[in-house]
Amino acid sequence: MNGGHYRCGADIEGKKWLGWQGSNLRPPDTPVGFPKEKWLGWQGSNLRMPIPKTGALPLGHTPALARSIAGLTRKGRVVFKQVRSSVASMTNLATARTILDTLVAFDTTSHRSNLALIEWVEDYLAQHGIASERVANAEGTKANLFATCGPAVEGGVILSGHSDVVPVEGQDWSADPWTAREVVAKGGKRLIGRGVTDMKGFIALALAFVPRFAAGELPVHLAISYDEEVGCQGAPAMIARMAQTIPPPRLAIVGEPSLMRVVTGHKGIAVHEVTVRGHEAHSSLTGHGVSANMVAIELMHELAVLAEELRARADPDNGFDPPEATLTVGVMEGGEAANILAGHARFVFDLRCPPNEDPDAILAPFIARCGEVDSQLKARFPECGVTIERHAGTAPMTPQGSEDAVAFVRRLTGENTAPLQVAYAAEGGQFQQAGFPTVICGPGSIEQAHQPDEWIALDQLEAGARFMERLAEELT
Ligand SMILES: [Zn+2]
Numbered sequence: 001m002n003g004g005h006y007r008c009g010a011d012i013e014g015k016k017w018l019g020w021q022g023s024n025l026r027p028p029d030t031p032v033g034f035p036k037e038k039w040l041g042w043q044g045s046n047l048r049m050p051i052p053k054t055g056a057l058p059l060g061h062t063p064a065l066a067r068s069i070a071g072l073t074r075k076g077r078v079v080f081k082q083v084r085s086s087v088a089s090m091t092n093l094a095t096a097r098t099i100l101d102t103l104v105a106f107d108t109t110s111h112r113s114n115l116a117l118i119e120w121v122e123d124y125l126a127q128h129g130i131a132s133e134r135v136a137n138a139e140g141t142k143a144n145l146f147a148t149c150g151p152a153v154e155g156g157v158i159l160s161g162h163s164d165v166v167p168v169e170g171q172d173w174s175a176d177p178w179t180a181r182e183v184v185a186k187g188g189k190r191l192i193g194r195g196v197t198d199m200k201g202f203i204a205l206a207l208a209f210v211p212r213f214a215a216g217e218l219p220v221h222l223a224i225s226y227d228e229e230v231g232c233q234g235a236p237a238m239i240a241r242m243a244q245t246i247p248p249p250r251l252a253i254v255g256e257p258s259l260m261r262v263v264t265g266h267k268g269i270a271v272h273e274v275t276v277r278g279h280e281a282h283s284s285l286t287g288h289g290v291s292a293n294m295v296a297i298e299l300m301h302e303l304a305v306l307a308e309e310l311r312a313r314a315d316p317d318n319g320f321d322p323p324e325a326t327l328t329v330g331v332m333e334g335g336e337a338a339n340i341l342a343g344h345a346r347f348v349f350d351l352r353c354p355p356n357e358d359p360d361a362i363l364a365p366f367i368a369r370c371g372e373v374d375s376q377l378k379a380r381f382p383e384c385g386v387t388i389e390r391h392a393g394t395a396p397m398t399p400q401g402s403e404d405a406v407a408f409v410r411r412l413t414g415e416n417t418a419p420l421q422v423a424y425a426a427e428g429g430q431f432q433q434a435g436f437p438t439v440i441c442g443p444g445s446i447e448q449a450h451q452p453d454e455w456i457a458l459d460q461l462e463a464g465a466r467f468m469e470r471l472a473e474e475l476t
Contacts, residue, residue, distance in 0.1 A: 089465045089466055089468070089469035090462075090465065092205075092208045092209055092212070092465055092468065092469070093205075093208070093461060093462060093465035095208040096201075096204045096205045096207070096208035096209075096461065096464075096465060097191075097204075097461070099124075099204040099207050099208055100180060100191070100193075100196065100200060100201055100204035100461075101180045102120065103117060103120075103163075103195065103200040103203060103204055104178060104179070104180040104193040104194065104195055104196060104200055105178050105179065105180075106120070106178075107178055108163050108164050108165055108195070108226075109164065109165055109166070109167050109168070110164040110165070110166070110167075110226075110227055110228075110229045110230045111167070111230075113141045113142055114142050114143065114163045114164055114226045115141070115142065115143060117163050118134065118143050118145050118163065118224070121145055121207065121224060122134075122145065124207060124210075125147050125149075125210065125222075128149075128210050128211055128214060129214070130147050130148070130149055130210065130214060131147065132145050132146065132147035132222075133145070133146055133147070133241070133245075135237045135238040135241050137226070137227075137234070142226040142227065142234065143226065144223070144224060144225045144226060144234055144235065144237065144238035145222075145223075145224045145238075146221060146222060146223045146224070146238055146241070146242055146246075147221070147222045148219045148220075148221050148222075148246060149210050149213035149214045149216075149219060149220045149221075149222065150213055150214055150215070150216040150217070150218060150219035150220060150475065151216075151217070151218075151219055152219060152246070152247055153218065153219060153247050154247040154248050154249070155218050155247075155248075155249065155250050156218045156219035156220060156221055156246075156247070156249045156250065156475070157218070157219075157220050157221070157249055157250060157251055157252070157253060157408075157471065157475065158220075158221045158222075158223055158242070158249050158251070158252035158253065158431065158436060159202075159206045159220055159221070159222055159223065159252075159253055159255060160222075160223040160224075160225070160235075160252055160253065160254045160255065160427060160431065161199045161200075161202045161203040161206065161223075161224055161225070161254075161255045161442075162199060162224070162225045162226065162227075162228030162229070162234070162235070162427065163200075163203070163224050163225065163226055164225075164226050164227055164228055164229050164230075164234075165194050165195040165198065165200070165229065166194075166198075166229050166449075166450045168194055168452070171451075171452035172452045173452045173453055174192075174452075174453055175192075177193060177194040177454075178193070178194060179193065180192065180193035180196060181193065182458070183455075185455075187457070188457055188458060188459055189457070189458040189459075190455040190456065190457055190458065191455060191456050191458060191461070192453050192454065192455045193454065193455075194454055195454070196444070196454055196455060196456045197257045197443070197444030197445065197446075197448050197449050197454055197455065197456040197460075198256070198257055198444070198446070198448075198449035198450065198454065199255055199256055199257060199442060199444075199449075201257075201442075201443055201444055201456050201460075201461060201464065202255030202256075202257075202442040202443060202444075202464065203224060203255070205255075205443070205461065205464040205465060205467075205468050206220070206222055206255070206468065207222075208465075208468070209465075209468040209469070209471075209472055210222075212468075212469070212472035213471075213472055213475070215472075215476070216472060216475035216476050217475060217476055218250075218475040219246075219247075219249075219475070220471070220475065221242065221246050221249060223235075223238060223239075223242065223252075225238055225427060228426070228427060231269065231271065231391065231392045231393070231394060232269075232392075232394040232425065232426070232427050232430060233392045235427045235430050235431075236430055239427075239430055239431055239434045239436075240434065242434075243434045243435065243436075249436060250404070250405075250408065250437070251404070251405035251408055251409075251436065251437045251438065251439065252405075252428075252431040252432075252436040252437070252438040252439075253405075253409060253438075253439060253440070253441055253442075254426055254427055254428045254431065254438060254439070254440045254441075254442070255440075255441065255442030255443075256424075256426045256428075256440045256442050256446070257442050257443065257444035257445055257446045257448070257449055257456075258420070258422070258440055258441055258442055258446070259443075259444070259445050259460065260413050260415070260441060260442070260443055260460070260463050260464070260467060261413075261415065261417070261419075261420055261441065262406055262409050262410060262413065262415065262419045262420070262439050262440075262441050263419060263420045263421070263422050263428075263439060263440035263441065264397070264398075264399035264402045264406060264419040264420070264421065264439055264440075265319060265320070265354070265355060265396070265397050265398055265399050265419075265420075265421035265422070266396060266397045266421065266422050266423075266424060266425055266426050266428055266429065266440070267320065267325075267352040267353055267354050267396050267423065267425055268352065268353050268355075268359065268393065268394050268395045268396030268425065268429055269350065269351070269352050269393055269394040269425045270350075270351045270352075270353070270359040270363070270390065270393040271348065271349070271350050271351075271390070271391040271392070271393065272348070272349055272351070272363070272388055272389065272390050272391065273346065273347070273348045273388070273389045273391060274296070274299060274346065274347050274348075274349070274370065274386065274387070274388050274389075275344075275345075275346050275386070275387045275388075275389070276292040276293075276295045276296045276299070276334070276344070276345040276346070276385075276386050277292060277343070277344060277377075277383060277384050277385050277386075278290040278291050278292030278293070278295065278341060278342050278343050278344065278345070278377075278384060279341065279343070279380070279381040279383065279384055280336075280340055280341055280342075280343040281340075281341045282339065282340070282341075283338065283339040283340055283341060284339075285341075286341065288341075289341040289381075290341065290377055290380060290381060290384050291335075291341040291342045292334055292335070292341075292342040292343060292344050292345035292384075293334045293335050293342035293345045294342075295345065295373060295377070295386065296332070296334055296345035296346075296347055298373075299347075299366075299369070299370065299373065299386070300329055300332070300347060300349075302366060302369060303327055303329060303349055303366065306327060306362070306366065307326070307327040307328065310324050310325045310326070310327060310357070310362070311324045315354075315356060318354050318356060318421070319399075319420070319421035320354045320421045320423065321421075321423060322423075323354065324354075325351060325352060325353040325354060325357040325359075325362060326350075326351070326352045327349060327350070327351045327352075327362075328349060328350055329347050329348070329349045329350075330348055330349065330350050331346070331347060331348040332345075332346070332347040332348075333345070333346055333347075334346060334347075348391075351363065352423075352425070353396055354396060354421070355396045355397070355398035355399075355400070359393070367388055370386045370387075370388045371386075373386050374386040374387070394425045394426075394427075394429060394430065395429030395430055395432070395433045396425075396429045397426070397428035397429040397432050397438060397440070398429075398432065399419060399421070401432075401437055402419075402432075402437050402438065402439055404437060405437040405438065405439045406419055406439060408474075409439050409441050411470070411474065412441075412467050412470040412471055412474065413441065413463075413467060419439070422440070422446070424446060426440060428440050441467075442464070443456060443460040443461055443463055443464035443467075444456040444457070444460050445460075
């Protein structure tokens with residue numbers, strides 16, 4: 001679609017560009033060539049109107065539209081102002097496609113280095129006169145990268161994406177996962193490749209618009225992380241550095257695939273590993289030793305009871321599916337043989353809390369119980385015991401305090417449906433904890449992430465390009 005779009009507002013009492021809330025504002029006489037589904041939406045303060053390939057703006061339509069809106073507003077003058085033609089956003093979309101091909105070709109599976117991709121992005125930004133800063137891991141094998149496009153002033157927008165992707169091993173890919181390819185499928189064209197939707201597509205779009213952002217009056221801060229897919233371990237150091245160095249932004253947008261819907265909440269994750277050391281003896285002489293497995297089973301049973309309590313006390317209206325904090329044991333192992341009291345056992349559990357549940361409070365009694373059992377075992381055999389170790393966790397993202405960010409992002413997407421809460425965890429909570437109002441919004445669907453033949457619909461990339469274009473306008 002070669003379109004343009006128009007801002008429409010009523011000039012009432014000298015206040016221009018009043019918002020049109022409600023999604024049911026439609027012209028009464030939608031003309032031929034404008035199928036309803038092609039109207040991009042009337043929500044928010046901007047009216048967007050596609051233009052068919054063959055023609056310019058159907059001028060004849062504008063007065064009717066004006067009348068219909070004037071009727072709704074009852075008073076005042078309706079004004080139309082053409083804003084930047086989306087030809088520019090389509091050019092940038094083509095650039096984004098090229099960049100995406102390049103990004104996909106870097107195998108940035110989380111267990112590998114992402115430095116080749118980071119170096120490429122550094123070079124790209126440098127070509128546009130933009131300095132960037134790396135925040136590397138301790139070993140120097142991976143790095144985050146952030147950069148400010150435009151003036152270093154307050155009130156900008158952070159665009160955040162992770163550079164790592166999930167593994168392709170063991171998945172049935174129909175072609176090379178590291179070569180993006182376009183296919184025609186039911187419902188439209190798609191781009192296939194590892195990371196196209198989660199989430200190199202968003203990064204490619206943001207990079208393609210760098211020249212536009214650089215020309216803005218307010219900045220866009222790009223934030224590219226590593227190790228998101230293995231517990232959001234990379235971003236915190238970068239976020240801390242950004243909080244120290246960039247002028248306070250208005251909001252952060254994490255571009256996880258959300259089909260361009262606004263997401264204001266995700267659960268947090270706390271992963272713990274419990275290790276039990278027993279005292280080996282013949283299995284017939286259970287009193288002569290300690291079976292680490294039997295101790296582990298008792299502790300896991302306590303977790304099962306706790307999981308049930310969490311389910312029972314969940315707030316069914318918190319917007320999450322499922323609403324409760326979930327707790328499950330993902331890994332368990334222990335023992336050597338059926339006829340030996342197990343000398344060693346280990347299990348790992350995963351607790352995912354909505355923002356209204358505190359993982360530390362939930363686990364405090366269990367951690368205390370592990371301490372008690374540890375003392376009891378040590379009283380029998382000094383080498384026995386229980387230890388519990390917390391792995392890196394991810395903070396939940398809460399809708400609280402995100403109202404301004406939601407309103408801002410809705411202006412970019414033209415959506416005003418209720419914000420979503422999602423079950424997957426992301427870096428949103430980490431940005432929020434650092435004091436940045438944060439929402440998730442990005443092209444593609446999480447359902448196509450992590451899959452063999454991961455894909456993104458081309459119309460989602462197009463929607464992403466329109467989003468970036470609107471963002472650039474908003475900051476100009
Ligand atoms: Zn992701």
